[in-house]
Amino acid sequence: MTASVNAAKASTRRRRRSSFLVVALALVTTGALWALLAPSGSAQDSTDSSEAVRAGRALYLQGCSSCHGMNAEGGNQAPSLIGVGSAAVQFQVGTGRMPLAAPAAEAKRKDPVYNQTQIDQLGAYIQAQGGGPVAAKVTKTQLDDADLAFGGELFRANCAQCHQAAGQGAPLTYGKYAPSLTQSSANDVLNAMRTGPESMPVFGSRQISNTQSVAIAAYVRDITHAKSPGGNRLGSYGPVPEGLVAILVGLGGLLVAALWIGARQKV
Ligand code: HEC
Ligand code: HEC
Numbered sequence: 001m002t003a004s005v006n007a008a009k010a011s012t013r014r015r016r017r018s019s020f021l022v023v024a025l026a027l028v029t030t031g032a033l034w035a036l037l038a039p040s041g042s043a044q045d046s047t048d049s050s051e052a053v054r055a056g057r058a059l060y061l062q063g064c065s066s067c068h069g070m071n072a073e074g075g076n077q078a079p080s081l082i083g084v085g086s087a088a089v090q091f092q093v094g095t096g097r098m099p100l101a102a103p104a105a106e107a108k109r110k111d112p113v114y115n116q117t118q119i120d121q122l123g124a125y126i127q128a129q130g131g132g133p134v135a136a137k138v139t140k141t142q143l144d145d146a147d148l149a150f151g152g153e154l155f156r157a158n159c160a161q162c163h164q165a166a167g168q169g170a171p172l173t174y175g176k177y178a179p180s181l182t183q184s185s186a187n188d189v190l191n192a193m194r195t196g197p198e199s200m201p202v203f204g205s206r207q208i209s210n211t212q213s214v215a216i217a218a219y220v221r222d223i224t225h226a227k228s229p230g231g232n233r234l235g236s237y238g239p240v241p242e243g244l245v246a247i248l249v250g251l252g253g254l255l256v257a258a259l260w261i262g263a264r265q266k267v
Helices: 002-037 040-063 085-094 116-128 140-145 148-158 186-195 210-224 239-264
Strands: none
Touching: 040 116, 085 116, 085 186, 140 210, 148 210, 186 210
């Protein structure tokens, strides 16, 4: 009697132990399969980007929402930022135009208030509010490999009427001006083209392809950083100021020399 009870108890214990084993084995197998099959990289990326969006929103609420609205919807002080993309944020904040200090005909380039990490976070937040052009990240190799002559042709056809042939800038109407491009990075050039700040038109990728826009950026880098073998550039304004200098310094110098010679003549 006791023997059979003991045997039954032992078999229940064994059964319980084996069902524990089955459950444990199932758990381990599921874990291993999950680890093998789960899309680990993208899970990590999406937490990274949602962290950037969250950090960007915090920065946005502090520094931008007073003008652009609590949800980037715009207000009577400033336009909506929905759909402007991280390219517009990189351009406006990276060139110090935003945050705007005081209303003016045109936001000026200043030293940036935010560092690059913060600008990326602000960009991620705005990008998450309806997309838009993504901030450019051109490499030095891409610029070095670009077709400079073609970039120059495109620049003269699309940009020189406002920024002048050497990118030195010029006034427009109503107190606005096309700024000099001497301080613009290649990414500034690309982001400005894709977002069309202020009275500058938008140059979309259907109008000017990515390869063409990189050629333009390379050309701008070339003309704004070019050495001038002919001496002082006189602001690169072309033949008129150069002629003026030739007349004042050249002819004026000859005149002074002639007078000096004439004064020394003993009569
Ligand atoms: C004092 C008000 C003010 C503040 C603060 C401000 N902005 Fe602006 N923002 C403006 C105005 C006005 C314009 C439009 C005029 C212009 O582009 O010069 C503008 C334009 C922009 C644009 C261009 C939109 C487009 O259509 O391309 C972006 C991007 C932008 N702001 C981002 C920001 C960000 C990001 C911040 C915070 C770091 C910020 N702004 C803070 C007033 C402000
Ligand atoms: C109709 C005139 C006009 C044309 C055409 C134009 N721009 Fe502009 N551009 C402007 C104005 C105005 C600004 C200043 C915008 C602001 O401050 O918000 C500007 C700003 C810029 C800037 C920013 C300068 C800085 O501070 O770093 C760059 C770069 C630029 N333009 C490049 C180009 C390129 C490249 C083209 C040709 C594909 C072009 N622009 C065509 C008017 C023009």
